[in-house]
Amino acid sequence: MMRSRGFAVHSFVFWVLLMGVPALGQEQQKHLQSERISGSAGDVLEDDPVGRLKVFIYELPSKYNKKILAKDPRCLTHMFATEIFMHRFLLSSPVRTLNPEEADWFYTPVYTTCDLTPNGLPLPFKSPRMMRSAIQYISTNWPYWNRTEGADHFFVVPHDFGACFHYQEEKAIERGILPLLQRATLVQTFGQRYHVCLKEGSITVPPYAPPQKMQAHLIPPSTPRSIFVYFRGLFYDVGNDPEGGYYARGARASVWENFKDNPLFDISTEHPATYYEDMQRAVFCLCPLGWAPWSPRLVEGVIFGCIPVIIADDIVLPFADAIPWEEIGVFVEEKDVPRLDSILTSIPPEVILRKQRLLANPAMKQAMLFPQPAQPGDAFHQILNGLARKLPHDSGVYLKQNQKLLNWTAGPVGDLKPW
Numbered sequence: 001m002m003r004s005r006g007f008a009v010h011s012f013v014f015w016v017l018l019m020g021v022p023a024l025g026q027e028q029q030k031h032l033q034s035e036r037i038s039g040s041a042g043d044v045l046e047d048d049p050v051g052r053l054k055v056f057i058y059e060l061p062s063k064y065n066k067k068i069l070a071k072d073p074r075c076l077t078h079m080f081a082t083e084i085f086m087h088r089f090l091l092s093s094p095v096r097t098l099n100p101e102e103a104d105w106f107y108t109p110v111y112t113t114c115d116l117t118p119n120g121l122p123l124p125f126k127s128p129r130m131m132r133s134a135i136q137y138i139s140t141n142w143p144y145w146n147r148t149e150g151a152d153h154f155f156v157v158p159h160d161f162g163a164c165f166h167y168q169e170e171k172a173i174e175r176g177i178l179p180l181l182q183r184a185t186l187v188q189t190f191g192q193r194y195h196v197c198l199k200e201g202s203i204t205v206p207p208y209a210p211p212q213k214m215q216a217h218l219i220p221p222s223t224p225r226s227i228f229v230y231f232r233g234l235f236y237d238v239g240n241d242p243e244g245g246y247y248a249r250g251a252r253a254s255v256w257e258n259f260k261d262n263p264l265f266d267i268s269t270e271h272p273a274t275y276y277e278d279m280q281r282a283v284f285c286l287c288p289l290g291w292a293p294w295s296p297r298l299v300e301g302v303i304f305g306c307i308p309v310i311i312a313d314d315i316v317l318p319f320a321d322a323i324p325w326e327e328i329g330v331f332v333e334e335k336d337v338p339r340l341d342s343i344l345t346s347i348p349p350e351v352i353l354r355k356q357r358l359l360a361n362p363a364m365k366q367a368m369l370f371p372q373p374a375q376p377g378d379a380f381h382q383i384l385n386g387l388a389r390k391l392p393h394d395s396g397v398y399l400k401q402n403q404k405l406l407n408w409t410a411g412p413v414g415d416l417k418p419w
Contacts, residue, residue, distance in 0.1 A: 110134040150181065191293070207298075262341055285307065
């Protein structure tokens with residue numbers, strides 16, 4: 001259901017008049033300045049990881065990475081591409097060391113999400129076997145895995161439910177995190193408190209969003225934000241759930257059922273060519289959970305200055321120690337979705353303006369992106385910052401002679417087959 005631009009403008013003007021907000025989205029938007037992120041978050045955001053850690057990159061046979069990508073270049077543009085670009089970044093990063101004896105961290109470049117359907121959706125079914133095979137390879141050819149059973153190793157696992165390697169939550173919970181990764185640090189997009197697929201100490205990162213593509217759709221910052229609430233995406237996943245109730249725990253269905261006819265809400269399943277431009281014309285962008293709690297809309301909202309409305313109970317947000325999510329976003333509990341209109345219209349104009357000023361901060365936008373080539377303060381550097389803050393390793397990570405903690409034969413039988 002597509003609304004006309006004039007209708008959206010009229011709706012927002014109505015809200016402005018109702019709230020008594022003079023010229024919001026016009027003169028103030030023209031002169032909107034960025035606001036520095038104060039306190040510890042700002043300090044963390046501006047940290048430089050170079051000189052604070054050294055990373056050794058294992059040289060794996062190309063079947064684990066380059067050959068997989070050569071077979072399907074679409075892997076470079078989907079939202080799980082972080083595993084590929086992190087590998088490329090580290091190969092030329094000043095934190096890389098060719099001497100494993102001086103390394104703080106060890107990295108295994110394996111592209112577990114680069115197995116796509118004709119529609120471009122990643123299939124996680126081979127991922128556990130592939131990861132297990134890669135770990136077997138490094139543990140056989142180098143001594144470093146065996147010293148700690150992976151406690152000083154990190155892996156990029158950007159699947160829907162991280163190292164549980166499944167796109168359906170109930171199946172992911174049933175599988176649990178791959179046993180061989182239980183001691184490693186995981187760099188993953190999935191983050192939800194109290195969930196079996198979130199390992200303590202994981203580094204939660206944003207999904208990959210093509211920086212050049214978004215840059216190509218920027219419009220003048222003085223453009224009025226004439227849309228109040230914006231969302232494009234599924235409300236029901238009828239292919240997997242005919243009733244629509246399980247998908248997004250019913251939160252998206254509730255958005256549609258309560259606000260499809262509300263003039264303040266520009267929501268639809270259609271994905272127009274002007275999607276990025278429309279986000280830059282919106283005050284609020286809905287970021288409801290889907291199959292997993294995270295969404296690419298988090299990145300898009302920050303980049304385009306659209307206040308993210310985060311609807312995902314217990315979500316762990318990317319780089320939460322550096323990005324002041326509470327200050328830039330609005331959090332709405334899933335049970336409160338029917339009250340979204342009253343929640344958003346009750347936010348004072350000065351609060352909205354401050355969130356917009358914070359969102360205009362270039363450092364915060366940079367931290368959400370994986371640009372090529374890398375830039376100071378970008379998401380690559382925030383990952384390194386996260387790894388640096390975990391140093392030095394506790395002496396307890398090193399195992400005694402012949403000590404074993406991980407069970408190589410644990411997990412589903414299918415995972416034990418050769419890859």
